[in-house]
Amino acid sequence: xxxxTQTPSHQVTQMGQEVILRCVxxxxxxxxxxYRQILGQKVEFLVSFYNNEISEKSEIxxxxxxxxxxxxxxFTLKIRSTKLEDSAMYFCASSDRASGWVGxxxxxxxxxxxxxx
Amino acid sequence: xxxxxxxxxxxxxPEGATVAFNCTYSNSASQSFFWYRQDCRKEPKxxxxxxxxxxxxxxxxxxxxxxxxxxxxxxxxxxxSDSATxxxxxxxxxxxxxxxxxxxxxxxxx
Numbered sequence: 001x002x003x004x005t006q007t008p009s010h011q012v013t014q015m016g017q018e019v020i021l022r023c024v025x026x027x028x029x030x031x032x033x034x035y036r037q038i039l040g041q042k043v044e045f046l047v048s049f050y051n052n053e054i055s056e057k058s059e060i061x062x063x064x065x066x067x068x069x070x071x072x073x074x075f076t077l078k079i080r081s082t083k084l085e086d087s088a089m090y091f092c093a094s095s096d097r098a099s100g101w102v103g104x105x106x107x108x109x110x111x112x113x114x115x116x117x
Numbered sequence: 118x119x120x121x122x123x124x125x126x127x128x129x130x131p132e133g134a135t136v137a138f139n140c141t142y143s144n145s146a147s148q149s150f151f152w153y154r155q156d157c158r159k160e161p162k163x164x165x166x167x168x169x170x171x172x173x174x175x176x177x178x179x180x181x182x183x184x185x186x187x188x189x190x191x192x193x194x195x196x197x198s199d200s201a202t203x204x205x206x207x208x209x210x211x212x213x214x215x216x217x218x219x220x221x222x223x224x225x226x227x
Contacts, residue, residue, distance in 0.1 A: 048212035056212035
């Protein structure tokens with residue numbers, strides 16, 4: 001069964017450093033998302049991406065964040081200068097439907113645990 | 118603010134029991150709703166989608182009440198392996214991103 005994969009599973013970084021989190025969505029999916037979950041809190045939407053551009057982003061997704069699809073398979077989230085409060089689990093998700101379809105079932109990757117020291 | 122609200126629990130039930138969770142939402146424009154289960158420190162896994170009034174899959178039944186703006190999840194004959202956190206979500210916004218509740222923790226006891 002196809003699945004979303006993410007690397008690394010755990011990233012430890014110093015405050016102020018740049019990190020890149022990588023995702024490989026399900027191969028026939030066209031809609032990609034990043035979510036984060038701070039320990040003990042809700043899963044929160046960060047950004048959605050379709051047709052090589054951001055389609056929507058939340059207020060969390062400020063100028064320190066960027067996303068990219070550098071090739072036909074990878075989807076990356078970059079945090080330019082990490083802060084302590086960026087420590088969280090980051091989930092990538094993908095779906096093959098979007099606005100106009102009845103359902104938009106999203107499938108999540110296993111996540112990258114980011115620890116900022 | 119558009120939110121999804123869930124009873125956090127915890128729900129502790131004996132094996133074989135029937136348990137129900139409710140979830141209320143405030144964004145009435147949403148077309149579809151979802152139940153995900155999340156094990157500790159793992160990703161959310163899609164359990165059920167709900168587009169019309171309800172959906173059933175084996176021991177699991179989800180119902181949608183648009184008039185009262187809530188969805189429910191019923192688990193019959195609960196198993197030890199059902200122990201997890203259950204997340205209610207709705208798709209919102211132009212990109213149909215998911216807005217989740219805080220989750221309801223279920224522990225099924227032997």
